[in-house]
Amino acid sequence: MTAQGPDPAKLTDEELVAFLDNRLTPDRSAEIAAAAAGDPRLKERLDALALDMDTLQEGMAHLLAQAPEIAIPTVSPRQAWPDWRQVAAAVALFAVGLGAGMMAMTWQANGSWHRAVADYQVLYTAETVTGAPVPPETQQAGLDLVNARLGLDLTLERLALEGLRFQRAQMLEFDGRPLAQLVFLDNDDNPIAFCLMAALGEERPVSTRLRGMNATHWTDGGYQSIVIGPADPELIEWMSQELMARITT
Secondary structure, three states, X not given: OOOOOOOHHHOOHHHHHHHHOOOOOHHHHHHHHHHHHOOHHHHHHHHHHOOOHHHHHHHHHHHHHHOOOOOOOOOOOOOOOOOHHHHHHXXXXXXXXXXXXXXXXXXXXXXXXXXXXXXXXXXXXXXXXXXXXXXXXHHHHHHHHHHHHHXXXXXXXXXOOOOEEEEEEEEEEEOOEEEEXXXXXXXXXXXXXXXXXXXXXXXEEEEEEEOOEEEEEEEEOOEEEEEEEOOOHHHHHHHHHHHHHHHXX
């Protein structure tokens, strides 16, 4: 008789990250590897948690190409040169520091809250949403909290969209600011998030892709919003138009 493997739905992100970092026991690592081989959704979670080294290397190469040139003074042969490993380490630390600073500025300048929402949403599966069904009264209680924090008037009736099933609402936070997340399922059980927070500026609707998902983000009526999920771009854009009208009237 073979031992039953781990339940993929009960594997936490922390344990999966430890698996990717080779910090689990060989037996536990073998169990998770076998479970991922037979469960496409678990493999997708692992892929989402894995660090994209190719993208990181490309980004570092781009940053190093923009780094200012440093003049190296000439020295006489009699002068003692430092160990080449010390020089290499110093250059590497400078490059990493420069890269981190530039990436931090880019993160702040390019709508980092969209990326934060995408990084969260990419971990969602249908089971994430349907694993613990939320009754209508609890759904409305979640909307009441959103309404109180963001000054809205959302109800289950106003969020009734053809071909979509509203699941739940919850309050999150980004950079110290309240961020609401409303979760829907489409007819194919794709989890789609509608997130919004108080606006900091103006933005026309923009359709794009984030973390392999389709998304539309915009600013209207004092709120900046995004609809994102692994659904058809036409559905995402249609949802954006519908929700934009419903939260601003």
